Amino acid sequence: MRKPLIAGNWKMFKTVDEAINLTKSIKAGVYKVSDCDVVICPPFTALAAAAEVLKGGNIGLGAQNMFPETEGAYTGEISPIMIKELSCRYVILGHSERRQYFSETSTFINQKVKLALKYNLIPILCIGETLEERESNRHFEVVKEQFDESLADISAEEVVRGVIAYEPVWAIGTGKTASPEQAEQMHSYVRRLLNEKFGQEAAERVNILYGGSVKADNALSLMRKANVDGALVGGASLKAEAFAQIVQAAVDACSAEANK
Numbered sequence: 001m002r003k004p005l006i007a008g009n010w011k012m013f014k015t016v017d018e019a020i021n022l023t024k025s026i027k028a029g030v031y032k033v034s035d036c037d038v039v040i041c042p043p044f045t046a047l048a049a050a051a052e053v054l055k056g057g058n059i060g061l062g063a064q065n066m067f068p069e070t071e072g073a074y075t076g077e078i079s080p081i082m083i084k085e086l087s088c089r090y091v092i093l094g095h096s097e098r099r100q101y102f103s104e105t106s107t108f109i110n111q112k113v114k115l116a117l118k119y120n121l122i123p124i125l126c127i128g129e130t131l132e133e134r135e136s137n138r139h140f141e142v143v144k145e146q147f148d149e150s151l152a153d154i155s156a157e158e159v160v161r162g163v164i165a166y167e168p169v170w171a172i173g174t175g176k177t178a179s180p181e182q183a184e185q186m187h188s189y190v191r192r193l194l195n196e197k198f199g200q201e202a203a204e205r206v207n208i209l210y211g212g213s214v215k216a217d218n219a220l221s222l223m224r225k226a227n228v229d230g231a232l233v234g235g236a237s238l239k240a241e242a243f244a245q246i247v248q249a250a251v252d253a254c255s256a257e258a259n260k
């Protein structure tokens with residue numbers, strides 16, 4: 001059985017001081033949790049301070065992006081080595097906001113995934129369709145294309161070290177969540193794509209997170225689905241209590257599964 005993962009994507013929120021306070025509250029809220037991996041992804045500027053607060057605890061640290069080179073003349077960018085130095089084990093790659101506002105393509109994201117793996121970071125690769133693509137019934141096709149291009153030239157041994165997040169763009173920050181059935185339908189499709197490309201053993205090992213308006217009150221029904229292995233949480237990860245409740249929902253869904 002896959003251990004669930006709940007990752008908080010703080011986006012461009014929280015100054016260093018605010019991040020220290022939020023990290024402390026989250027740490028206090030989830031300190032007993034061992035049946036679920038918990039990760040927070042503050043902005044770059046707050047990573048060092050958050051790492052200090054997280055020391056010795058059970059919460060992992062992640063960055064929200066990185067550039068696919070180790071160093072060089074890339075003004076404004078951050079390398080995998082730099083985020084590793086700040087204790088990051090995870091990195092979110094290909095978030096739809098990066099694709100939308102910074103024109104990131106799946107081919108470019110593929111370079112990032114490869115370099116993240118090379119430096120032993122755990123990529124949280126985001127894929128998902130827009131509202132228009134869903135309404136024109138192209139959501140499976142779009143997700144397949146993003147999957148194929150973002151994971152080009154990656155081996156089965158490598159893919160199991162990463163995480164995939166299905167985030168329908170129409171559900172991000174809109175308050176509109178995919179129904180548990182819609183999420184499960186796409187997650188089992190992604191699992192099938194994993195199976196076809198990397199084989200069954202690898203496919204069974206990869207965590208597929210759902211993201212898009214996950215809140216304390218909808219988390220349990222989403223995570224009860226067989227192929228929903230956790231969540232990438234935006235807005236609700238900025239509130240320690242809501243975030244802890246989402247983590248608890250993942251633990252509850254997992255123990256219900258184990259008792260079946």
Ligand code: PGA
Nearest residue numbers: 172173212213233234235
């Ligand atoms: P949301 O964001 O939970 O605020 O919808 C999710 C994400 O963008 O990862």
